[in-house]
Amino acid sequence: MITDYLSTVDWSRAQFAMTAIYHWLFVPLTLGLGVLVALMETLYVRTGDEFWRRTTKFWMRLFGVNFAIGVATGLILEFEFGTNWSNYSHFVGDIFGAPLAIEGIFAFFLEATFVAVMFFGWNKVSRGFHLTATWLTAIGANLSAWWILVANAWMQHPVGCDFNLETVRNEMTSFSEVALSPVAVNKFFHTVTSSFTLAALFVVGVSAWYLLRGREKRMASKSIALASAFGFIFALLTAYTGDRSGAIAAQTQPMKLAAMEALYDGGEGAPLTVVGVLRPEAERSSNDDAFHFKIDIPKLLSVMSFRDAGAYVPGINDLLAGNAERGILSAEEKMRRGRVAVGELARYREARNTGDTATMEAVKRLFDRSTPEGEAFLRDYFAYFGYGYIDRPEQLVPNVPLLFYSFRVMVGAGCFFILLLAVVWWLNRRDRLASKRWLLRVAVWTIPLAYLASQAGWAVAEVGRQPWAIQEMMPVSIAASKIPSGSVTTTFFLFLALFTALLIAELSILFRQIALGPKND
Amino acid sequence: MMKALRNVFRFYIDGFREMTLGRTLWAIILIKLFVLFAILKLFFMPDPLAGQSSDERSSHVLRELTPAASAARPGTTPETRQAVGSEPQPTDVRSTPQPTGSSQNLKH
Secondary structure (H helix, E strand, C coil): HHHHHHHHHHHHHHHHHHHHHHHHHHHHHHHHHHHHHHHHHHHHHHHHHHHHHHHHHHHHHHHHHHHHCCHHHHHHHHHHHHHHHHHHHHHHHHHCCCCCHHHHHHHHHHHHHHHHHHHHHCCCCHHHHHHHHHHHHHHHHHHHCCCCCCHHEEEEEEEEEEEECCEEEEEEECCHHHHHHHHHHHHHHHHHHHHHHHHHHHHHHHHHHHHHHCHHHHHHHHHHHHHHHHHHHHHHHHHHHHHHHHHHHHHHHHHHHHHHCCCCEEEEECCEEEEEEEECCCHHCCCCCCEEEEEEEHHHHHHHCCCCCCCCECCCCHHCCCEEHHHHHHHHHHHHHHHHHEEEEHHHHHHHHHHCCHHHHHHHHHHHCCCCCHHHHHCCCCHHHHHHHHCCCCHHCCHHHHHHHHHHHHHHHHHHHHHHHHHHHHHHHCCCCCCCCCHHHHHHHHHHCCCHHHHHHHHHHHHHCCCCCCCCCCEEEHHCCCCCCEEEEEEEHHHHHHHHHHHHHHHHHHHHHHHHHHCCC | HHHHHHHHHHHHHHHHHHHHHHHHHHHHHHHHHHHHHHHHHHHCCCCCCCCHHHHHHHHHHHHHHHHCCCCCCCCCCCCHHHHHHCCCCCCCCCCCCCCCCCCHHHHC
16 A cells, blocks of 8 residues: 555656646747747837738747647646645645636736737737737736746745644745745746747747758848847846856755755865766765766855855755754754654644544644744744654655756756857857858757756756655655555556647647748738 | 627637638647546546535545654653653754855845
8 A cells, every 4th residue: 555655656746747847848938939029029010111020920820839739738737736736735725826826817818818919910900009919928928937936936945824723724924925935036037037048049940940941031030130139148147047046945955956966065165066977876975976077166066055165065964964063953853853743733633533622722822823832833843844754864865866967957058058149149140140051050959958958947946856845844745645546647648648749739830830931911 | 888899709700710720729729628628637637625625625634644653653742842851952054044145145
């Protein structure tokens, strides 16, 4: 039975990861291409040049294909919350529900309303109104993303809430703390800027394909001029927000940062590993035996984490064994405190079952922040609630190789995008890009690389959070529903088939539309 | 008012009528929504807590959160902790200032 349940948790995780990966194939292009299309239409409205109208309509058509195929794929994630993660859904419902409800409203009223004007409104509404609809569609998509990312950020760093013992739910105490937490704000800007970069690389890549075939040269050149400048700016902003993500992780998720760097032993002036090859798990126990080889930049991890070259950055071993000198509790101590909190919850349950009102009131006082005993209990014990379900400290370490390599794929690709977009912009400006056929080929093949980097970023964010569904509050093993693994396995393959069919449909329609090229009115 | 509504209705009808690529995309959207709601949600993705009252839901989740193994284990309540003198000290990296600038990093 336990084996079956563990298998259920693994399958539920795999299913959610697969669904999120597929969903994220569609979302970033929608976020970024919407804005690029709006910029192109702005040029049309300002100049009155029919060339920009034709160009706008072409890219809008590709936006429409991606939008249509991707729309509602996120609903499956919500189905999975209810079916596979019912404990989690109940536990966080009030906090998770509010951002998702707002997201639904924005998605419906802004995107669904104005996307119709965007596609049906040419020649039927004024230029200004059509442009407004295009901008509102792009803004609506990005505002929808904000609320989804607020919900995700809360899982990474739960703030602005209190646990209600009677309803067994976390309840929002401060909407602004949840919606404007530094984790949420930075996550939104990092996600959106990286999506804008991906969309810019898509436009540059498709335009490069036209130049390689000697077709639509003016449209390709003008699109590259706009998208490369746009992408370069947002790739730099992605690097900036990514740097802030690292600094925030150092504060809120030190284990994630240590695993990303495969840093086993913490220290002052910690180096950043640029590249390296990890040894197998069984051979890794300290900084000395973690790598076959690596290239470090001295002190950079300390600078990136705490803006101080001499700052102390804890390693995996410090976070597990504890470090009294640095004020780091051991995992064992956190687990002990977590078990006390779980024990109190169990005591409440027993009292509720037997009608022991005196014990119920006593436990309620512990969960009441307004009483001194409650404040102490919540700070010293309930803050470690999730650790009460951890059996061994090693379970607190996420998958180090996956994080280490995913992080380097993301950062390496991001640096390459900045360079590529700058070079493409400069050569295009000098009218020398069309002759650099090797560079045009690189631009075309950078499109899948942009998707890979985007997915790698999410792998870092989500795998790095393990074993937590909600950071330090609820591990995935408790968050998952206790349902037969067979049913999760079945839906896993159903979703795999559905998403693969959608992806094939998108790619085939997209390739066909690109091959057809822009149409004349 | 009625004229405005008629215009909006006409706008959508004409838009759908003049679609070319859009027809394929709408077909995909409708098939997808059918598969999602009429097949997957209905037959494969039931909510285990659906149909329960809020009290039943909270009782169910409370049971899930307090497995028998950890339920009322001895020595875990504050009273027994004090009795064995093992009250922990609230020291943690989160409550300990980092060398410089670390707390400011979280502020925009």
